[in-house]
Amino acid sequence: MPVFWQGMLVNLQLLLGLLSIGLAIGILVAIIEVYAPRPLAAVASGYEWFFRGIPEIVLLFLFYFGLTRAGWAVSPFMAAVLALGARSSAYQSQIFRGALSSIPAGQMMAARSLGMGRVAAIGRIILPQALRLSIPPWSNEFSAVLKDTTLAYSIGVVDVLRQARYMSVRTPAVSLTAFIVVALMFLVLTYAGNWMLGLLEARVRVPGLEGRARREMRFSWSRMWRRVRWRRF
């Protein structure tokens, strides 16, 4: 059992790393897509499409072997953080893009009319609203990448799944139990993570912001998922 926790710790570190990379690049790409001049926005869309179109495992291999070939003796863990981070940034940028473009144009106009520059207006007016709106869909992305950390197995990261695999090779009789325990650990983490993100959302809630966004993003999958996730289980 302790090896499992040790392995899961690797998954969590991986998760933290890739989420941070994904968050930073994702926000940047979304801002470029929404606010930058057309050619630049097209490049950002291309980036998004590219990293959404390639299977995670292939991305892992490409980063691992590509960076090694390019002369950087990258560790499997590092390659996994970068590859999964790049993938996640593409998905996260889609989330933030949706939130950014759901902020009414009047907000930007009012900020500019006060004499704020474009960057300041995005930073102080648009982003604080968009980030709040992004929490529910972002928690979906969180669940997805939490599970996808297991894919790092493929380039040899010794994560919880590999620990389980070691155990199943050593003592075949317990392999079913071992893998099921791993599955349950992920189940618990998924729920814990979503619960915490739910708390965060409640904490930063602002009257009106959510209500309007809900009306504007009618039938949005974020709302749908929230209902799915909380009501029945």
Place this chain on the structure above:
Amino acid sequence: MAPLLRTEDVHKRYGKEEVLRGVSMCLEPGETKVIIGPSGTGKSTLLRCINRLTEPDRGRIWLEEQEVTARKASINRLRADIGFVFQDFNLFTHLTSLENVRLGPLRVRRLGRPQANRTALEALAQVGLSDKTKSYPAELSGGQQQRVAIARALAMHPKLILFDEPTSALDPELIGEVLEVMVRLAKSGMTMLVVSHEMGFARSVADEIIFMEHGVIVEQGPPSRMFKAPTQARTGEFLRKISELYGEAD
């Protein structure tokens, strides 16, 4: 004395449609002018051109000695001096009233926090909302939101305030409180350029009424003359129609 605001031959087109076809006007310090005219005649566009929220195609605009339309004008500094009140308020949804009003003094004027706070509270007091400082926009009525928006403009201590149909998004019973604030402002010597169809307001505080149609100024003059003896047939026609609509005939 130089006028506070001067526009010269301002043009703007959207695609094929020419919204402004050469508008020249000026505004003296302390004056209030009300722009009226049928919808779609470029009144709002003119206001937006003045602080370049919309880029005019041709023509020049001055705020005192500074040319707003100059290529190297520091537009953000100019905008800080030009208050703008929107038809649909556009209060920052994620900020309380106080934070909305304080944002400009704090982040654009870069006053310290205590002073920005003081300025903001003063502005809120001016619009009679000292008790709503902690409310979010969604918790306020439309009239209160618009008054916060006016306070937000006031807190910048602007040289003039542009009002873009400030009451037309409001329920009838909420219009009064906003107009009351505007009347008080005009009487206290604020320079104001107002697009509005509130004839009562125009009559009581406007120094001049500007009638616009099809992107040009058809006629302008003091309300007493404009209402009694307009020189252009179109002006009379429009004023009659408006009076019927809003029941302002006297």
Place this chain on the structure above:
Amino acid sequence: MPLVFEWLWLPRLTRGLWVTLQLTGACMGIGALLGLLLALARVYTRGPVYWIASLYVQFFRGTPLLVQLMIIHFGLPSAGIVLPAFVSGLLAMALNTAAYQAEYFRGAIQSVKAGQMLAARSLGLSAWQAICRIILPQALRLVIPPWSNELVYMLKYSTIVYMVGVADLLGEARNIAARNFRFLELYIVAALFYLALVLLLTVAQRVIERQLRIPGLGVPRERP
């Protein structure tokens, strides 16, 4: 780099591509059937059936696909069940996508207005008739966009089967690379194949979606 383009036509890769397509297609088909049943169970039943369906969905959505594959291929043998690699892969993918598809179907069914069911029952249709003739024809259309997204996801996730030794597109690329040590080049080739497939599916999805759009209705499109 020119080598990369020569390898695009290697017969072994084409064989691998065929395996990938078979896996993806089959798992989506099985997943749709199972998912529909699960969705109906979660919307229209109470008691044990509802709870079993819910637990199923929660488990398969809350745990990694790769772990599910490991349970089936490396775990089940310890319980005496040994499956061929291809079957293990297909089973894991199908069971997994069924849980996600169940949620898309459920969202679609629930977004059909309650009045539709009432109206159908008031005409004297049985509950089952009402579901089959009134609710599903509407719901199934709504499910097309999220379903085709799911298809793309499963196409990409099908790569995991190489880990249990199935020679899919990625597996074949690895096999070739294991002989000539051109790993990076072959992964680039594989990536190009997947990008092309995704592009193809995206375009097809747009076309279908546009033709069958119902104004004002939608369902969740992405899988968490």
